[in-house]
Amino acid sequence: MNGSVLSMLSLAHGPAPALAAAASPLQPALFLTLEIGAVLAIVGMMLCLYRMVRGPHLADRVLSGDTLAYQVVGLVILLTVRMESTTYLDGALVVAIIGFASTLAFSQYIGNLNRRSNA
Amino acid sequence: MTWSLLGDALAIFFALCGMFFMFVGAVGIVRFPDAYNRLHASSKCSTLGVMGLALAAVFHVGTLAVTTKAIMTIVFALVAAPVGSHMLAKAAHLNGLKPWDRQLSDELQQDKERREGKSPCNAPRGMAASPQSRPARRDPGSDPTARISAAV
Numbered sequence: 001m002n003g004s005v006l007s008m009l010s011l012a013h014g015p016a017p018a019l020a021a022a023a024s025p026l027q028p029a030l031f032l033t034l035e036i037g038a039v040l041a042i043v044g045m046m047l048c049l050y051r052m053v054r055g056p057h058l059a060d061r062v063l064s065g066d067t068l069a070y071q072v073v074g075l076v077i078l079l080t081v082r083m084e085s086t087t088y089l090d091g092a093l094v095v096a097i098i099g100f101a102s103t104l105a106f107s108q109y110i111g112n113l114n115r116r117s118n119a
Numbered sequence: 120m121t122w123s124l125l126g127d128a129l130a131i132f133f134a135l136c137g138m139f140f141m142f143v144g145a146v147g148i149v150r151f152p153d154a155y156n157r158l159h160a161s162s163k164c165s166t167l168g169v170m171g172l173a174l175a176a177v178f179h180v181g182t183l184a185v186t187t188k189a190i191m192t193i194v195f196a197l198v199a200a201p202v203g204s205h206m207l208a209k210a211a212h213l214n215g216l217k218p219w220d221r222q223l224s225d226e227l228q229q230d231k232e233r234r235e236g237k238s239p240c241n242a243p244r245g246m247a248a249s250p251q252s253r254p255a256r257r258d259p260g261s262d263p264t265a266r267i268s269a270a271v
Contacts, residue, residue, distance in 0.1 A: 024126070025124065026128055029131060030127050033131050036138070037172075040142045043142070044142050044144070044145030047145040051148045051149055057216050059154045059207055059210070060154050060157060063157055063158055063204075064148055066165070066203060067144060067165065070161075070165040071141060071145065073196075077137075077172040077192075080185065081134070081172075089184075093195065096169070100195075103207060104206060107206040107210040108206075110210040111206075114214050
């Protein structure tokens with residue numbers, strides 16, 4: 001666990017000791033899958049940031065921010081599975097709601113830009 | 120033992136599906152040529168990716184709190200992603216963002232021009248807005264898009 005990606009992300013070091021008796025033989029494979037998933041989510045966040053920097057239109061930047069919020073949701077859910085903890089999933093839900101609200105607000109702004117410049 | 124084995128196998132499967140869609144959505148954000156096409160990739164990431172990862176959390180942890188919150192996240196993502204994509208696409212079109220120059224039809228633009236009473240011959244782009252499109256509705260010519268619209 002030390003040195004893995006998900007442990008660097010979490011404040012609590014080490015796996016949760018819960019359900020230690022019920023650990024299945026597939027658990028190392030699942031944890032390896034989660035590490036690969038964390039790396040893929042971080043690379044995806046970098047790709048979204050690239051599109052946010054280089055987007056030719058404002059809509060490109062807004063949709064890359066929306067996708068970035070959902071990548072963060074995915075990363076937090078991966079952390080939930082790894083730590084077997086309940087508390088991280090609240091953060092996932094809050095990030096999803098904030099991303100949706102910001103997308104709606106920015107699309108209202110983009111839709112009103114033309115009318116405001118003409119008036 | 121058997122149930123936790125089955126749950127972990129299902130968790131690995133759903134986590135792999137969710138990771139795949141998350142990463143493919145992010146690659147599509149970079150690689151697609153147009154904001155409207157990029158919205159297509161973004162919707163994959165936010166519905167199928169989040170659903171796969173949340174189902175992995177359900178099958179691995181399996182307590183009532185995690186299951187409830189994961190189902191809430193899935194339902195919220197399934198409701199929010201199409202609404203956000205639709206609003207963003209319509210706002211970008213209202214702002215005058217030009218679609219990709221190789222796309223076949225822009226039906227919202229056609230509707231706008233028809234509502235304003237303009238001739239579609241003045242439409243600057245797209246095969247559907249070519250000068251044959253309006254007469255070809257009665258007589259399907261060699262234009263494939265006009266043939267499709269006449270068949271519809």
